[in-house]
Amino acid sequence: MRHTISVLVENKFGVLSRISGLFSGRGYNIESLTVGETIDPQISIMTIVTTGDDQIIEQITKQLNKLIDVIKVTDMTELDHVEREMVLVKVSPKQEDKAEVLRLAEIFRGRIVDSGPTTYTLEITGDEKKIEAFIELVKPYGIKEFARTGKVAISREGVKKK
Amino acid sequence: MKLSGAEIFIECLKREKVDTIFGYPGGVVLNIFDLLYDNKEIRLILTRHEQGAVHAADGYARASGKPGVVLVTSGPGATNTVTGIANAYMDSTPLVVFSGQVPTPLIGNDAFQEADIVGITRPCTKYNFLVKDVSELARIVREAFYIATTGRPGPVLIDLPKDVTSGKADFMWPEKVHMRSYNPKYEGNRWMITQAAHEIAKAKKAVILAGGGVIHSGGHKELKELAEHTHIPVTMTLMGLGGFPGTHSLSLGMLGMHGTYYANMAIQNSDLIIAIGARFDDRVTGKVDTFAPHAKIIHVDIDPTSIRKNVRVDVPIVGDVKLVLRDMLKILKETGKAQWGEIRKSWLKQIDSWKKERPLVYYKDDFVIKPQFVVEKIYEITRGDAIITTEVGQNQMWAAQFFKFDRPRTLLSSGGLGTMGYGFPAAIGAQIAFPDKLVIDIAGDGSIQMNIQELATAVINKLPVKVAILNNQYLGMVRQWQELFFRERYSYSHLDISPDFVKVAEAYGAVGFRATKPSEVEPVIKEAIKIKKAVFMDFRVYWKEKVYPMVPAGAAIDQMIFEEEEKKPEKKLKAVK
Numbered sequence: 001m002r003h004t005i006s007v008l009v010e011n012k013f014g015v016l017s018r019i020s021g022l023f024s025g026r027g028y029n030i031e032s033l034t035v036g037e038t039i040d041p042q043i044s045i046m047t048i049v050t051t052g053d054d055q056i057i058e059q060i061t062k063q064l065n066k067l068i069d070v071i072k073v074t075d076m077t078e079l080d081h082v083e084r085e086m087v088l089v090k091v092s093p094k095q096e097d098k099a100e101v102l103r104l105a106e107i108f109r110g111r112i113v114d115s116g117p118t119t120y121t122l123e124i125t126g127d128e129k130k131i132e133a134f135i136e137l138v139k140p141y142g143i144k145e146f147a148r149t150g151k152v153a154i155s156r157e158g159v160k161k162k
Numbered sequence: 163m164k165l166s167g168a169e170i171f172i173e174c175l176k177r178e179k180v181d182t183i184f185g186y187p188g189g190v191v192l193n194i195f196d197l198l199y200d201n202k203e204i205r206l207i208l209t210r211h212e213q214g215a216v217h218a219a220d221g222y223a224r225a226s227g228k229p230g231v232v233l234v235t236s237g238p239g240a241t242n243t244v245t246g247i248a249n250a251y252m253d254s255t256p257l258v259v260f261s262g263q264v265p266t267p268l269i270g271n272d273a274f275q276e277a278d279i280v281g282i283t284r285p286c287t288k289y290n291f292l293v294k295d296v297s298e299l300a301r302i303v304r305e306a307f308y309i310a311t312t313g314r315p316g317p318v319l320i321d322l323p324k325d326v327t328s329g330k331a332d333f334m335w336p337e338k339v340h341m342r343s344y345n346p347k348y349e350g351n352r353w354m355i356t357q358a359a360h361e362i363a364k365a366k367k368a369v370i371l372a373g374g375g376v377i378h379s380g381g382h383k384e385l386k387e388l389a390e391h392t393h394i395p396v397t398m399t400l401m402g403l404g405g406f407p408g409t410h411s412l413s414l415g416m417l418g419m420h421g422t423y424y425a426n427m428a429i430q431n432s433d434l435i436i437a438i439g440a441r442f443d444d445r446v447t448g449k450v451d452t453f454a455p456h457a458k459i460i461h462v463d464i465d466p467t468s469i470r471k472n473v474r475v476d477v478p479i480v481g482d483v484k485l486v487l488r489d490m491l492k493i494l495k496e497t498g499k500a501q502w503g504e505i506r507k508s509w510l511k512q513i514d515s516w517k518k519e520r521p522l523v524y525y526k527d528d529f530v531i532k533p534q535f536v537v538e539k540i541y542e543i544t545r546g547d548a549i550i551t552t553e554v555g556q557n558q559m560w561a562a563q564f565f566k567f568d569r570p571r572t573l574l575s576s577g578g579l580g581t582m583g584y585g586f587p588a589a590i591g592a593q594i595a596f597p598d599k600l601v602i603d604i605a606g607d608g609s610i611q612m613n614i615q616e617l618a619t620a621v622i623n624k625l626p627v628k629v630a631i632l633n634n635q636y637l638g639m640v641r642q643w644q645e646l647f648f649r650e651r652y653s654y655s656h657l658d659i660s661p662d663f664v665k666v667a668e669a670y671g672a673v674g675f676r677a678t679k680p681s682e683v684e685p686v687i688k689e690a691i692k693i694k695k696a697v698f699m700d701f702r703v704y705w706k707e708k709v710y711p712m713v714p715a716g717a718a719i720d721q722m723i724f725e726e727e728e729k730k731p732e733k734k735l736k737a738v739k
Contacts, residue, residue, distance in 0.1 A: 010343055014292075018284060025285050055470065062467040068289040068309060071343040 002031070002051045004083060004153045007064055008072040011037060011044040015069045019046060022067065028052065028060055032085075032150030043071065047152045080156040086125045089138060090145040092118050097141050108134045119144060167296040167327040168193040171260070174303035175204055177335055180231050182207060182222065182594055184215040188235020189275060190262035193327040207594060207623060210615035212239050214587040216246020217613065220255045221588025224574045225549055226595040227380070229256040229310050236262040237275030240321075241282065245581060247317045248286035252578025253401060254378060256315035258306050259287075265325040266294060280321050288316030296329035301336050308339040313346030314465040315378055346464065350481030350489060358436070358460045358477045359493040365434035365458075367509045368394045371417065371446075374401030374577070375439015375463060377570040381484035382406065385438065388487055391494060393506040395513055397425035399440050400562055401577045408566035409546075414513070415522065418446040419713045420559040423520035423722060426713070428513055430720040432457045439463060439483045442472040443578070452718035462486045520711070520724065522563055531680050533557070533632040533703040537564040539683050540602060540630060543691065548600040549592045551575065551585040553609030556638035558585075559709040561604040583612025586629060590616055593625040600628070600691060607633040607660045610698075617670040620696040628690050628697045631663055634705040642708045646723075667698035676700040 009015045016035060023030050031049040038045050050060060057075065064073045076083070093101045098120075105112060105122045108130065114121035124134050128151065135143075165173065171194055175183070184207045187195045198206050209215040212234045219230025230250075234243055240261035250257045264273040280292045289309050291302045299322075306318040362368060376385050382405050389396050389412050396406040397414040406413055417425035429435065435457045440446070447453040450472060460477040461469050469478045479486055524534040537560045540548075550565055551574040552558040558575055567573045574592060576584035589603040603610075610631050620627045632638075640655040664674030673695050677686045683701065690697040711722040 014280065014284070017281070021285055059467065059471060062469075066465065066467050068341070068344050 001053070001057070002049065002077075003057050004076040004081070004151060005048045005050065005061065005064070006074045006076050006153055007046040007048060007070055008038070009044050009046060010069040010071065011042050012069060015044065018067055018069060019048070019064070022063055023050070023060075026059075026063065028056065034150040034152055036152075047150070049151050074155070076153045076155065081153050082156060083127050083151050083153045084125055085128065085131055085149050085151045086123065087131050087135070087146070087148045088113070088121060088123055089135070089143055090119050090121045091138055091141055092144045093120075093141040101138060101141050104134070104137055110134070163332075164330040165333045166193065167299055167322070167329050167331070168197050170296065170299045170331065170333050171303070171322070171327065172197050172201060172204065173333055174300055174335070175231065178229075178303070178307050181205060183231040183233050184209055184219040184222070184591065185233035186212050186215055186235065186239060188239045188262060190236045190264060190324040191233060191260075191322070191327070193324070194233065206233065207590075207619065209587065209590075209619045211613065212242035213246050213583065214590075214613050214616040214619065216243045216250065216257065216259065217581075217584050217587035218591035218594070218616070218619070219257055220246060220250050220584075221551060221574050221591030222595045223255050223257060223591070224588070225571050225592035227571065228595075229258055229307060230591065232257065232259040234259070234261050235275065236264055236279070237277045239275075240279035241277050244282060244286065245579075247283055247319065249576050249579040249581045249584060250317040251286045251288065253576065254315050254374060255317065256310040257317035258303075258310050259317060259319045261319060261321050263292070263321045263323040266323045267325070269323065279319065283319050286317075287319050290319040290321070292321040293323065293326050296326045297331040299326065299331070300334055304336050305339055305341065308341075309344065313344075347480055348464070348482040348485055350462065350479045350486035352489070354477055354479045355486060355489050356493055358479060359490055359497065361434055361458055361460060361477060362392060362394070362436065362494065363497070366505065367432045367512075368392070368434040368436060368506075369414075369428045369432045370394050370396040370406075371399070371429070371435055371437040371440050372396055372402040372405045373399045373438065373440025374405075375483045376402055376405035377439075379439065379464070379483035379485075380570075381439070381482075381487050382570045384484055384487035384491060386410070388491055388494075391491065391502065393502045393510065394436070395428060395510065397421070397428065399443065399446055399577070400558075400575060402440060403562060403573045404567035404570045407568040409568055416562050418443075418719060419448065420563065420709050420711065421719070422522050422563075423711055423724075424513055424516035426719040426722060427516045429454050429457070430718070431512075435459045437461045437463075438487070441465075441468040444472070447472060448713050448719035448721075449716055523725070524707075524710075525725070526680070527704065528680060530704040531677060531683060531701055533634070533701070533707055534560050534564050535680060536630060536632060536683055536701050536703065537561055537604060539687055540604070541565045543684065543687050544600060544602070548572070548602050549574065549589075549596065551589040551592060551601070551603045553585040553603070553605045553612075554580045554582045555606050555609060555640075556634075556642065556707075556709050557604050557606040557609065557632045559639075560632070563709075565604075582609040586610060586613050586627075587616045587619075589627045589629070590620050590623075590625055593620075593627050594623070602628045602630060605629050605631045606638055607631055607635065607663070608637045608657060610663075611660070614666065617667065617672055617696060617698075621671045625696060626694045628699065630687070630699045631701060632703050633660065633663065633700050634703050634707070635660060636705055638707075639709070645706075645708070646712075647714070663698050663700040667696070672696040672698060674698045674700065676702065678702045
């Protein structure tokens with residue numbers, strides 16, 4: 001099963017390689033990994049999407065906790081939480097398709113962040129399904145470049161898990 | 163007053179009460195070596211290879227319980243420590259390894275003798291540091307010792323750029339270490355321990371499986387008390403030997419691939435396994451799916467990742483072995499039955515019949531030295547009062563089987579990584595920790611050649627380390643597998659011409675003896691022990707001897723092969739090239 005794991009770490013050099021080394025060294029799979037500072041600049045937050053059965057996920061969270069630089073590990077999948085990722089897509093539609101591409105962007109509440117003589121760069125934010133759906137729809141019009149952030153996640157307040 | 167980085171280094175070691183370090187000099191650590199030159203409080207043992215330095219520090223640490231400290235130079239000095247570090251990591255030995263590094267402005271420039279040792283050792287250290295600023299040095303050394311020696315112990319590496327050792331800073335020693343991301347847990351969960359006590363009270367066929375954690379935590383007394391109070395037999399992993407007296411009537415000896423028949427049978431037929439500071443290595447479990455099919459498992463370990471990593475666990479207890487056992491005993495004594503002996507009677511009787519059915523045996527010979535005979539004689543002559551180190555392979559298994567370890571920290575052996583060449587430098591380290599104890603490395607002719615250069619270290623430091631070379635002219639364990647599973651195709655396991663170990667010993671200024679007949683074994687051992695010098699004993703042993711019993715790789719641990727079929731050495735042996 002797929003899990004989204006949120007990891008608070010000391011913001012030191014080498015931390016990312018400790019985490020990624022743990023995954024590669026033990027044969028765990030990383031689907032996506034994002035890192036950013038928290039409001040405390042000494043602490044970073046990583047969001048890791050990984051897959052595995054219960055035993056593997058248990059090992060992953062334990063192994064992450066065992067790393068000296070890791071402060072806290074939360075398996076978001078067990079909590080009610082919000083996930084988002086962002087994608088920047090540079091499309092080069094034919095003249096006659098331009099309107100359709102813009103309409104798609106609008107439907108997905110995307111924004112146009114750049115435009116060139118033959119291209120639009122669109123920014124879409126949402127959960128994974130939304131991003132995937134948008135990419136599928138826009139693909140036929142010609143995707144020239146593509147950059148995706150990977151997932152970030154945060155727990156929801158005030159709603160208890162049933 | 164400002165101190166240089168090198169002075170801070172020395173000051174830190176003093177605060178950590180380090181009086182002995184193992185190492186090898188080189189360009190970028192000369193600032194430190196210059197201070198060590200006339201330092202009276204810290205002695206550096208100059209080994210002849212950096213790997214030897216780390217193994218020696220490891221042996222020192224395992225024998226004494228204190229952290230081992232290593233100092234080497236950058237580049238090749240640092241990379242030569244990697245095997246030693248990985249070895250210590252697998253067996254949870256507390257080490258602090260200082261490696262020199264090129265000056266900070268040169269890092270990343272492929273400078274002379276530069277290696278990214280922090281990157282290289284990341285997966286085989288508990289933690290590692292690159293010191294970028296001399297003002298951080300004292301705190302980092304403090305943290306390194308703290309990390310290495312607390313929780314599940316392990317090696318920590320500190321990379322010291324040359325300009326950090328020459329740069330100056332105020333010396334500020336943090337008395338307390340505070341790390342928000344590292345807080346090892348020692349006390350076990352009370353509720354879980356109570357659950358465990360219930361299971362122990364309920365079980366009819368319980369076995370204790372003791373590992374290296376018993377020794378690390380110093381919980382051997384509690385373990386003995388637990389076993390005796392509840393009448394539960396104890397089997398040990400290789401790392402656990404000595405954690406429970408090998409001569410005790412409740413001892414089943416070692417389990418696993420070359421474990422005793424009765425230990426493996428007890429595990430497979432048990433209804434409860436109390437695993438204490440053991441991590442269910444594949445050499446212990448055999449085929450995991452078939453491991454202890456009827457048993458509930460209580461698992462006590464300070465490292466949560468050890469629990470449920472390889473086997474299912476019914477009662478997990480994260481905590482320090484000594485403390486958990488103390489609490490467990492308390493509960494058992496308060497609530498437990500007085501009739502433990504009655505309850506266990508039939509189980510212990512069953513185990514006794516297994517012991518009688520297939521004891522640990524080998525077949526003596528009047529003409530050829532059997533390697534087990536050598537180990538047995540060493541045990542007899544020393545009466546078990548020695549620190550034994552081993553190399554890796556057959557020598558290691560025979561030492562584990564035929565020497566009875568009654569006290570913790572008397573067997574030093576490379577368990578997890580299985581490093582040939584560990585035993586000899588480890589013996590040197592142990593001898594330095596205990597100058598008056600008898601230290602014997604039980605070696606093979608292959609393994610001893612992996613760090614034979616350390617004989618110089620032993621001789622120069624007047625260390626009376628003994629090495630019993632079970633010389634069969636082969637990489638014995640490899641040969642055994644080839645004989646059993648590869649149709650006797652001895653591919654590159656025949657060492658053909660080994661050096662004359664007696665002459666090698668003499669060349670280094672040590673003493674060498676040789677025994678070619680069983681009758682010479684005892685006099686050689688006695689003579690070697692008498693001499694207060696390093697001694698190589700070259701025992702020419704039967705080349706075809708195999709370690710039995712044996713669980714073939716991938717089999718259940720009760721599917722063992724025994725020696726029966728070859729009670730006598732064949733007189734006409736095929737010459738093998």
